[in-house]
Amino acid sequence: MTVLNRVAPAGALIIAALAATVFALPVFAPPAFAQPAPTAEAVREWPKVQLDRPWIYRGSDIPPDPEWQFGELSNGIRYAVRFNEVPQDQLSIRVRVDAGSLNETDSERGFAHLIEHLTFRESKYLKPGETIPRWQELGATFGSDTNAETTPTHTVYKLDVPDMNPTKLEETFKLLSGMVAAPTLSEAGVRAEVPIVLAEMREVGGAGKRVGDATRETYFAGMRLADRSPIGTVATLEGATQASVRAFHKRWYRPDNTVISVAGDADPAVMIQMLEKHFGSWKVQGKAEPSPDYGDPVAGPNAQQAAGALAPVDRLNVLVEPDLPTNISYVVMRPWEKVADTIVYNQGRLTDQLAMAIVNRRLEGRARAGGSYLAAQVGQDSVSRSAEMTFVSIRPLDGDWRAALDDVRAVIADALATPPSEAEIAREFSEFENAFSIGVETQAVQQASDLSNNIVEAVDIRETVAAPDTVLTVLHGLKGKVTPDVIQKRTRELFTGSVLRGILNVPKASDGDVAAFRAAMLAPVEADGSARVEEKQIAFADLPSLGTPGTVVSAEPSGILEIDTLTLSNGVKALVWASDAEPGRVSVRVRFGNGYGAFKAGDAPYIELGEFALMGAGIGPLTQNDLDQLATGRKLGLDFGIEDSTFVFGAETRAADLADQLYLFAAKLATPRWDESPLQRTKAAMASGYDSFGTNPQGVFERDLDYLLRGKDPRFGTSTPAMLAKADMAGFRRVWEPILASGPIQVEIFGDFDRAEGIAALNRTFGALPPREAAPLQPDLSKIPAPSDKPVVLTHRGDANQAAAVIGWPTSAGRDRIQISRQLSILTEVFNNRLFDAMRERLGASYAPNVGSRWPLDRRSGGMILAHAQLQPKDVPAFYEEARKIAAALVAAPPTAEELTRVTEPLRQMISRASSGNGFWLRELAGSARDPQRLKDVRTILNDYSDTTPEAMQILAKAFLDNSRAFEIAVVPEGMEGTVAR
Numbered sequence: 001m002t003v004l005n006r007v008a009p010a011g012a013l014i015i016a017a018l019a020a021t022v023f024a025l026p027v028f029a030p031p032a033f034a035q036p037a038p039t040a041e042a043v044r045e046w047p048k049v050q051l052d053r054p055w056i057y058r059g060s061d062i063p064p065d066p067e068w069q070f071g072e073l074s075n076g077i078r079y080a081v082r083f084n085e086v087p088q089d090q091l092s093i094r095v096r097v098d099a100g101s102l103n104e105t106d107s108e109r110g111f112a113h114l115i116e117h118l119t120f121r122e123s124k125y126l127k128p129g130e131t132i133p134r135w136q137e138l139g140a141t142f143g144s145d146t147n148a149e150t151t152p153t154h155t156v157y158k159l160d161v162p163d164m165n166p167t168k169l170e171e172t173f174k175l176l177s178g179m180v181a182a183p184t185l186s187e188a189g190v191r192a193e194v195p196i197v198l199a200e201m202r203e204v205g206g207a208g209k210r211v212g213d214a215t216r217e218t219y220f221a222g223m224r225l226a227d228r229s230p231i232g233t234v235a236t237l238e239g240a241t242q243a244s245v246r247a248f249h250k251r252w253y254r255p256d257n258t259v260i261s262v263a264g265d266a267d268p269a270v271m272i273q274m275l276e277k278h279f280g281s282w283k284v285q286g287k288a289e290p291s292p293d294y295g296d297p298v299a300g301p302n303a304q305q306a307a308g309a310l311a312p313v314d315r316l317n318v319l320v321e322p323d324l325p326t327n328i329s330y331v332v333m334r335p336w337e338k339v340a341d342t343i344v345y346n347q348g349r350l351t352d353q354l355a356m357a358i359v360n361r362r363l364e365g366r367a368r369a370g371g372s373y374l375a376a377q378v379g380q381d382s383v384s385r386s387a388e389m390t391f392v393s394i395r396p397l398d399g400d401w402r403a404a405l406d407d408v409r410a411v412i413a414d415a416l417a418t419p420p421s422e423a424e425i426a427r428e429f430s431e432f433e434n435a436f437s438i439g440v441e442t443q444a445v446q447q448a449s450d451l452s453n454n455i456v457e458a459v460d461i462r463e464t465v466a467a468p469d470t471v472l473t474v475l476h477g478l479k480g481k482v483t484p485d486v487i488q489k490r491t492r493e494l495f496t497g498s499v500l501r502g503i504l505n506v507p508k509a510s511d512g513d514v515a516a517f518r519a520a521m522l523a524p525v526e527a528d529g530s531a532r533v534e535e536k537q538i539a540f541a542d543l544p545s546l547g548t549p550g551t552v553v554s555a556e557p558s559g560i561l562e563i564d565t566l567t568l569s570n571g572v573k574a575l576v577w578a579s580d581a582e583p584g585r586v587s588v589r590v591r592f593g594n595g596y597g598a599f600k601a602g603d604a605p606y607i608e609l610g611e612f613a614l615m616g617a618g619i620g621p622l623t624q625n626d627l628d629q630l631a632t633g634r635k636l637g638l639d640f641g642i643e644d645s646t647f648v649f650g651a652e653t654r655a656a657d658l659a660d661q662l663y664l665f666a667a668k669l670a671t672p673r674w675d676e677s678p679l680q681r682t683k684a685a686m687a688s689g690y691d692s693f694g695t696n697p698q699g700v701f702e703r704d705l706d707y708l709l710r711g712k713d714p715r716f717g718t719s720t721p722a723m724l725a726k727a728d729m730a731g732f733r734r735v736w737e738p739i740l741a742s743g744p745i746q747v748e749i750f751g752d753f754d755r756a757e758g759i760a761a762l763n764r765t766f767g768a769l770p771p772r773e774a775a776p777l778q779p780d781l782s783k784i785p786a787p788s789d790k791p792v793v794l795t796h797r798g799d800a801n802q803a804a805a806v807i808g809w810p811t812s813a814g815r816d817r818i819q820i821s822r823q824l825s826i827l828t829e830v831f832n833n834r835l836f837d838a839m840r841e842r843l844g845a846s847y848a849p850n851v852g853s854r855w856p857l858d859r860r861s862g863g864m865i866l867a868h869a870q871l872q873p874k875d876v877p878a879f880y881e882e883a884r885k886i887a888a889a890l891v892a893a894p895p896t897a898e899e900l901t902r903v904t905e906p907l908r909q910m911i912s913r914a915s916s917g918n919g920f921w922l923r924e925l926a927g928s929a930r931d932p933q934r935l936k937d938v939r940t941i942l943n944d945y946s947d948t949t950p951e952a953m954q955i956l957a958k959a960f961l962d963n964s965r966a967f968e969i970a971v972v973p974e975g976m977e978g979t980v981a982r
Contacts, residue, residue, distance in 0.1 A: 076256030091264030099252035110232015124178030195844030330502030419484030441584030550767020586751030605719030618673030697804030711783030743772025894950030
């Protein structure tokens with residue numbers, strides 16, 4: 001069942017922020033197989049038996065999901081359709097072709113992905129240059145509503161069309177059928193598209209790609225996947241011709257190799273009718289080509305078996321990347337086998353997930369307690385129908401990879417040698433039960449796009465789809481069966497395999513070599529049970545009261561939906577909306593203080609550290625581990641963010657947990673804790689990752705762009721290792737303690753909860769806090785960059801063919817001019833389309849150039865239009881020239897009505913769809929409890945974003961696209977600063 005691949009209960013309330021620091025900085029390179037993609041679990045072919053069952057369930061005893069209707073066209077296309085009205089009037093279509101990079105011959109490497117591109121260039125019903133504009137006219141935003149992906153095992157075309165009606169329904173299926181079954185694939189198209197694919201290849205290059213490629217080549221040595229990155233190679237792409245590309249398409253793009261899933265707000269019978277009408281005429285051409293042999297992981301002649309090991313240590317690799325932190329990844333590999341997706345099989349997989357969750361909690365506990373690594377985790381997957389794999393990833397502390405590897409191996413060895421406790425199993429089982437129960441509670445608001453994707457993923461991994469209640473039933477069937485001995489047995493099986501392969505990334509060659517890595521992997525390991533998590537009995541009922549509950553002294557209707565503005569007796573404001581629009585979901589936001597306006601110039605790096613370490617520092621008597629224990633089996637969160645004018649706590653919860661969620665947030669403000677460990681761990685993660693920003697242009701922009709765009713405001717700089725080294729808990733507390741004590745406080749609760757109970761909980765928690773005064777604003781240190789026709793030039797240490805450029809035009813700011821800001825978004829989208837056509841379609845210089853508008857609503861200045869592109873250093877001057885030319889053209893003449901339709905229709909549909917969910921109103925009405933003007937602003941949002949004229953756009957262009965006020969920033973390789981001159 002595909003849901004098991006997506007649900008991974010973390011069991012940790014506040015790991016998220018630190019995990020983002022440790023694993024999501026551009027420094028940690030987990031196994032990356034060319035592109036983000038669904039990976040394959042064990043596979044089986046769909047047997048031609050059990051013809052009374054839907055095709056996806058044949059060979060399985062999983063109960064079919066009754067919401068789906070499955071069928072097969074006479075030409076072999078398999079389909080799945082279902083009614084879904086989330087969001088209303090949208091149709092989500094996925095066309096999956098069972099052909100990816102693993103289907104390519106050596107001379108065809110990259111062809112599957114190239115055809116994905118060419119399909120959008122020209123096809124049966126769409127001439128060159130018509131595809132993207134036509135979908136935009138139908139209301140689909142390019143990139144989000146209209147997209148595709150190529151992985152080693154498939155190519156998927158994804159389309160979400162809003163505001164569906166019979167005419168658009170017909171047009172949608174017609175156009176899509178022509179794209180997939182009959183793309184033109186002309187020589188001119190190939191020659192035009194190859195440079196764009198090469199630009200995409202260049203943008204994903206650098207140190208991260210080298211690590212990803214080396215990892216794939218090491219893990220899958222001797223197997224087809226080792227050299228089958230979907231992006232291909234320069235040589236094979238430049239050698240592509242009309243004939244060779246058409247040959248690949250003819251071989252693999254066949255109706256009997258295609259699955260179509262459709263979910264949306266339409267009659268399933270009509271969906272089937274459209275499939276039959278527009279895809280039924282696609283004819284089979286010749287005999288189907290058998291899939292190539294992907295190979296198996298086989299130990300080489302130099303593989304060595306350590307004493308007591310469950311897999312021989314085979315191929316190891318050491319990669320030297322000076323700007324990346326030390327990292328260890330290794331895998332235990334087993335041959336991929338076809339399986340039947342049965343209830344018993346899925347219960348076995350769930351048992352594996354429980355076993356790994358226990359190990360991961362122990363690993364995290366060791367890291368928190370001051371272990372030799374910042375983070376470590378184990379996982380299991382079947383990658384691209386090539387191998388069944390158990391992964392271990394380790395981020396050492398201070399670069400001492402041997403100590404980190406020893407510590408992690410010792411924790412794993414303990415799990416292999418000794419069964420877990422009943423309490424550990426019960427805790428993780430509770431987490432899974434909670435996650436699956438939430439799926440049942442919220443199934444009524446599953447997005448049509450997610451449902452369509454589920455079918456695609458199920459077909460890719462050759463499994464079934466299951467209704468949320470079926471998944472929960474399968475889990476409940478394990479009760480009483482997952483004993484400590486069973487968990488230990490499954491843990492041992494997870495670490496048993498044909499081979500163990502690994503890769504070590506180090507900054508310097510002297511830090512380690514293959515011999516040292518092999519010796520460490522073969523060294524005897526002593527099981528260490530000290531990381532086993534001790535269970536503590538903690539309950540919210542035992543926690544101290546926050547004080548005398550407050551009362552609601554005023555409740556005023558907002559005039560929007562049934563949203564009320566409350567004022568509590570202590571001055572706390574609240575915005576409350578009890579709505580069943582999204583069953584089972586409740587969103588909570590707490591706004592307090594002045595955001596970036598609370599900081600002084602000298603407060604860096606504590607600003608950045610606070611984003612990741614503040615919530616982990618604990619609450620009152622509760623440590624980070626206590627908070628995790630308290631959250632077991634619950635839906636609670638402790639997210640934290642900083643905005644221009646406010647700080648924000650955030651969580652997605654549910655009615656049963658709302659009162660406790662409010663308690664946590666109120667207690668964090670009332671009785672913060674200041675544990676040292678989360679701060680030190682965050683410092684280490686940020687310091688070790690700093691150099692990695694310099695490995696590519698985008699990393700440099702991530703590090704420096706906001707700082708430069710705000711006139712070198714120190715509050716927005718990225719902390720250097722030297723700055724971090726000086727930071728301590730005394731300084732951290734000096735900055736953050738008064739902030740947590742500051743006002744005013746605004747609470748926002750939107751979702752499916754009992755209004756009376758929610759208000760009572762609000763009174764017991766936030767109503768019990770002492771009154772707070774508004775904190776004084778610090779001076780605004782930001783300013784707009786000075787205009788110049790000579791760019792500020794930054795450098796990176798990555799590939800010589802990588803550069804990035806930004807050009808900006810100052811605009812304005814302020815909530816009192818919000819209509820102008822929204823209209824300006826229309827203008828920037830027109831600009832974006834023109835720049836896309838110029839830099840990608842005509843010049844092939846950049847894969848995804850983009851233009852956007854920044855308009856601070858809570859400041860009086862700082863707005864700007866920004867155009868950005870990644871390209872080769874030699875193309876930076878051309879980018880600036882083209883961007884300035886487009887700006888001048890928009891000043892000189894208004895855009896056409898057709899251009900505006902391409903922009904306003906997707907914007908109109910995006911807002912219409914978004915407004916059906918709680919998140920839209922939560923975002924747009926944020927802070928309106930204290931600023932009622934925001935309630936008025938939301939009433940005009942649809943018209944502001946979709947109702948305009950060419951003349952109005954020209955007026956805005958004249959006001960804001962003055963090239964004499966523009967500024968430029970570029971990032972080029974070290975030593976190539978002169979390439980941006982023009």
